């Protein structure tokens with residue numbers, strides 16, 4: 001596929017570019033703080049940048065009228081609302097985490113919560129020192145599936161790609177459910193699956209859960 005990448009020069013942009021190149025996909029457009037690269041109209045846009053670039057993302061989606069896969073975290077309510085609005089005309093796949101393992105962690109978290117009574121629940125997320133947002137988007141997704149007021153602790157150390165743990169503590173025992181991304185390649189692989197999914201889909205708002213469901217059914 002011919003794709004466009006917003007945030008091409010970043011850690012994730014680089015990982016996505018390497019994986020997509022290995023698989024024979026061609027970067028024909030990119031946008032970063034340093035400016036724009038344009039070779040031809042892309043068939044799909046991918047955004048892994050920062051919320052500050054969001055207006056440009058919407059502008060480019062409007063211009064190219066192609067599907068969007070967006071992994072940028074720290075988006076506000078209004079930005080999420082805008083993604084829902086544009087999804088009336090194009091397929092949008094949005095997720096704060098594109099790893100398969102986090103899909104499993106979300107399900108395990110929901111299951112543990114449904115089975116335990118009189119339990120204290122805490123979420124801990126650990127990321128590299130360069131991460132700008134806190135708490136992580138994934139921690140917010142975990143809180144959303146629990147659908148209750150759960151405390152999130154955040155640690156920023158070294159070069160950790162992304163660790164998430166949910167603690168369930170009763171007076172007699174503690175269950176911890178953890179996920180560790182070993183590298184950013186795992187996210188890039190999810191992005192590739194999502195791009196292939198989006199290109200074949202009709203307009204609508206999708207998440208990585210929809211992409212994951214296809215891989216297990």
Ligand SMILES: NC(=O)C1=CN([C@@H]2O[C@H](COP(=O)(O)OP(=O)(O)OC[C@H]3O[C@@H](n4cnc5c(N)ncnc54)[C@H](OP(=O)(O)O)[C@@H]3O)[C@@H](O)[C@H]2O)C=CC1
Nearest residue numbers: 007009010011012032033034049053071072073096097098
């Ligand atoms: N959903 C998921 O699975 C994952 C999501 N993420 C999220 O992806 C995003 C990127 O992460 P990461 O690659 O580590 O971040 P980096 O800081 O390494 O990269 C950010 C990229 O965005 C560009 N950028 C930043 N601000 C602007 C702006 N105002 N206008 C245009 N371009 C801009 C930067 O351009 P320049 O280089 O020119 O400064 C850079 O290319 C983050 O939001 C992160 O939380 C990360 C991993 C997985």
Ligand SMILES: O=C(O)C1=N[C@H](C(=O)O)C[C@H](O)C1
Nearest residue numbers: 073096131136137138161162
């Ligand atoms: O910024 C990162 O690096 C990551 N961000 C995502 C998040 O905020 O949840 C996903 C992953 O943990 C890596």
